Amino acid sequence: xxxxxxxxxxxxxxxxxxxxxxxxxxxxxxxxxxxxxxxxxxxxxxxxxxxxxxxxxxxxxxxxxxxxxxxxxxxxxxxxxxxxxxxxxxxxxxxxxxxxxxxxxxxxxxxxxxxxxxxxxxxxxxxxxxxxxxxxxxxxxxxxxxxxxxxxxxxxxxxxxxxxxxxxxxxxxxxxxxxxxxxxxxxxxxxxxxxxxxxxxxxxxxxxxxxxxxxxxxxxxxxxxxxxxxxxxxxxxxxxxxxxxxxxxxxxxxxxxxxxxxxxxxxxxxxxxxxxxxxxxxxxxxxxxxxxxxxxxxxxxxxxxxxxxxxxxxxxxxxxxxxxxxxxxxxxxxxxxxxxxxxxxxxxxxxxxxxxxxxxxxxxxxxxxxxxxxxxxxxxxxxxxxxxxxxxxxxxxx
Numbered sequence: 001x002x003x004x005x006x007x008x009x010x011x012x013x014x015x016x017x018x019x020x021x022x023x024x025x026x027x028x029x030x031x032x033x034x035x036x037x038x039x040x041x042x043x044x045x046x047x048x049x050x051x052x053x054x055x056x057x058x059x060x061x062x063x064x065x066x067x068x069x070x071x072x073x074x075x076x077x078x079x080x081x082x083x084x085x086x087x088x089x090x091x092x093x094x095x096x097x098x099x100x101x102x103x104x105x106x107x108x109x110x111x112x113x114x115x116x117x118x119x120x121x122x123x124x125x126x127x128x129x130x131x132x133x134x135x136x137x138x139x140x141x142x143x144x145x146x147x148x149x150x151x152x153x154x155x156x157x158x159x160x161x162x163x164x165x166x167x168x169x170x171x172x173x174x175x176x177x178x179x180x181x182x183x184x185x186x187x188x189x190x191x192x193x194x195x196x197x198x199x200x201x202x203x204x205x206x207x208x209x210x211x212x213x214x215x216x217x218x219x220x221x222x223x224x225x226x227x228x229x230x231x232x233x234x235x236x237x238x239x240x241x242x243x244x245x246x247x248x249x250x251x252x253x254x255x256x257x258x259x260x261x262x263x264x265x266x267x268x269x270x271x272x273x274x275x276x277x278x279x280x281x282x283x284x285x286x287x288x289x290x291x292x293x294x295x296x297x298x299x300x301x302x303x304x305x306x307x308x309x310x311x312x313x314x315x316x317x318x319x320x321x322x323x324x325x326x327x328x329x330x331x332x333x334x335x336x337x338x339x340x341x342x343x344x345x346x347x348x349x350x351x352x353x354x355x356x357x358x359x360x361x362x363x364x365x366x367x368x369x370x371x372x373x374x375x376x377x378x379x380x381x382x383x384x385x386x387x388x389x390x391x392x393x394x395x396x397x398x
Contacts, residue, residue: 001045001046001047001048002029002036002037002045002046002047003031003047003049004029004030004031004036004037004047004049005030005031005032005049005050005395006029006030006049006050006051006052006395007027007028007029007030007044007047007049007050007051007052008027008028008029008051008052008054008059008368009026009027009041009044009051009052009053009054010053010054010055010056010057011026011054011055011056011057011058011059011370012024012025012026012056012057012058012059013026013028013038013058013059013060013360014058014059014060014061014341014345014360014376015038015060015061015359015360015361016060016061016341016342016345016346016358016359016360017359017360017361019338019342020337020338020341020342020376021359021360022376023038023039023040025040025041025042026038026039026040026041026059027039027040027041027043027044028059028360028366028368029044029045029047029049030366030395031395032395033365033366033394033395033396034362034363034364034365034366034395035360035361035362035363035364035365035366036362037362038360038361038362054370054389054390055372055389056372057370057371057372057373057389057390058370058371058372058373058375058376059360059368059369059370059371060341060345060360060368060369060371060376061345061346061357061358061359061360061364061367061368061369062129062130062131062132062357062367062368062369062391062392062393063128063129063130063131063132063322063344063345063348063369064130064131064132064133064307064344064345064348064349064352064354064357064358065125065130065132065133065134065309065310065312065322065344065348066132066134066165066256066279066307066309066348066349066351066352067134067136067256067258067279067281067307067309067310067311067351068125068133068134068135068136068309068310068311068312068313069135069136069138069139069169069311069312069313069314070118070121070122070125070133070135070312070313071106071114071115071117071118071135071136071137071139071149071152071153071156072102072105072106072114072117072118072139072313072314073102073104073105073106073107073108073109073113073114073117073139074101074102074104074105074106074314075314075318076097076098076101076102076314076315076318079092079097079098079101079315082097083288083289089240089288089315089316090212090240093173093212094212096176098173098315099138099139099172099173099315100173100175100176102139102314102315103139103140103141103145103173103175105139106139106140106145106149107139107140107142107145109148110148111148111151111152111155114148114149114152115152115155115156115159118135118152118153118156119156119159119160121312121320122156122160122162123160124320124321125310125312125320125321125322126160126161126162126391126398127386127388128321128322128323128386128388129322129369129370129371129388129391130162130322130369131162131163131357131367131368131369131391131392131393131398132162132163132164132165132348132349132352132354132357132367133156133162133163133164133165134164134165134166134167134309134351134352135153135156135164135165135166135167136166136167136168136169136172136206137149137150137153137166137167137168137169137170137172138169138170138171138172138173138206138208139172140170141170141172141173141174141175141185142175142177143192143195143196146168146170146192146196147196147199147201150166150168150196150201150202151201153166154166154201161393161396161398162393162398163354163357163367163393165203165204165352165354166201166202166203166204167202167203167204167205167206167234168192168193168196168197168201168202168204168205168206169205169206169207169208170188170189170192170193170222171186171189171206171207171208171213171214171218171219171222172206172207172208172213173208173213174213182214182215182218183218186214186218186219186221186222187221189222189225190221190222190224190225191225193205193222193225193226193228193229193231194225194228194229197229197231202229202231203231203232203352203353204226204231204232204233204234204255204352204353205222205223205225205226205229205231205232205233205234206233206234206235206236207219207222207223207233207235207236208236209235209236209237209238209243209244209245209248210236210239210240210241210243210245211240211241211243212240213236216243216244216245216248219235219245219248220248220252223252227252232253232254232255232353233249233252233253233254233255234249234254234255234256234257234258234351235248235249235254235256235257235258236258236259237249237257237258237259237260237263238257238259238260238261238262238263238264238267239259239260239261239262239284239290240261240262240290241262242262242263242264242267243262244267245257245260245263245267246260246263246264246267246268246270246271247264247266247267247270247271249271249274249276250267250270250271250273250274250276251270251274253274253275253276254271254274254276255276255277255350255351255352255353256276256277256278256279256307256351256352257271257276257277257278257279258278258279258281258309258311259279259281259284259294260278260279260280260294260295261285261290261292261293261294262292263294263295265295265298265301265302268295268298268299268302268304269298269302271302271304272299272302272303272304272305277304277305277306277307277347277350277351278294278299278304278305278306278307279306279307279308279309279348279351280294280296280306280307280308280309280329280333280335280343281308281309281310281311281317281325282308282325282328282329282332282333283310283311283312283317283319283324283325283328284311284316284317285328285332285333286317286328286332287316287317287318287319288316293332293333294333296333296334296335305342305347305350306335306339306342306343306347307343307344307347307348307350307351308322308325308326308329308335308340308343308344308348309322309325309344309348309351310322310325322344323379323380323382323386324383324384325344326340326341326343326344326379326380327380327381327382327383329343329380330380337376337377337379337380340379340380341376341379341380345358345359346358346359365394366392366394366395367392367393367394368390368391368392369388369390369391369392370388370389370390370391370392371387371388371389372387372388372389373387
């Protein structure tokens with residue numbers, strides 16, 4: 001008799017192991033937080049474990065939001081009004097608004113205040129079936145404030161049943177005290193990597209390579225520090241212009257390059273060859289009314305893995321719904337249903353370097369999202385509403 005801790009039946013499964021990996025009338029068994037068996041219900045081994053009847057729902061891997069900035073102080077609703085009146089995202093940033101306005105609010109907040117502000121945003125994601133979330137720093141822009149943000153991100157994983165992956169994004173913007181000395185600030189960021197990594201606060205190092213942010217040379221300096229600390233890298237790349245970010249990410253073997261609205265075909269091909277995941281952020285495209293969208297056709301042609309994320313942040317994508325991002329990715333970027341769902345499961349996990357989740361197979365973490373829908377296409381189809389019927393983290397209801 002098989003030794004399982006828990007078994008789920010009465011469901012159709014999206015295993016995401018080969019495309020959607022549809023398994024009709026399936027069963028899944030967990031042991032010690034991992035998937036022990038998955039297959040047709042008729043082939044389920046004899047066992048004595050408790051059984052959960054999903055009542056005809058669809059069960060898939062727990063969703064992964066692989067790009068968020070959900071820890072921050074304040075909000076930027078006033079800037080939203082300005083943009084509606086005609087100001088551009090870049091204009092606001094150059095005037096000291098944008099990221100820097102959030103920096104001021106974040107520096108003024110305690111760790112406890114940052115956690116309290118982030119929890120409702122996190123809860124909105126969990127309510128839709130998210131079981132793993134990436135959280136970036138980048139609104140402190142000096143060592144103590146960045147440390148406070150990363151500690152707050154770690155605290156979120158203790159406050160809720162969710163896995164939190166952290167990214168150090170000190171190279172997000174140049175703080176006021178370094179105005180006119182951008183290179184000096186990039187060097188300072190590189191110097192922050194080792195102490196933050198030594199405290200166990202950093203899972204990856206990120207940077208914003210853009211004409212309003214950091215140059216390729218400055219980004220490389222930060223990435224060399226990450227390499228010295230044996231940390232993987234990620235990159236905000238080619239969002240507002242083609243700055244060669246996709247190619248730079250590929251050269252460093254980045255886990256992911258994100259945004260990519262202006263990435264070149266050559267850069268995308270280099271990413272595919274390097275195994276770097278393209279993280280698509282349609283919420284930002286929509287919210288800042290960016291007319292150019294990522295070249296999904298070139299990504300497909302290159303065999304590039306595509307992920308989809310909320311980019312939850314106070315300035316360019318105040319999005320608290322990963323399901324809505326699925327709809328936007330399909331509608332704005334023309335992703336297929338299969339591409340979109342892979343983008344919030346297997347490929348999103350790959351964008352975080354997490355090989356133990358994002359698919360339903362023996363040995364994987366038993367993170368599940370259970371949805372009451374008639375077909376998988378309904379997940380990106382509906383705009384609004386929430387069909388989640390259950391969320392499981394490491395084999396336990398969450």
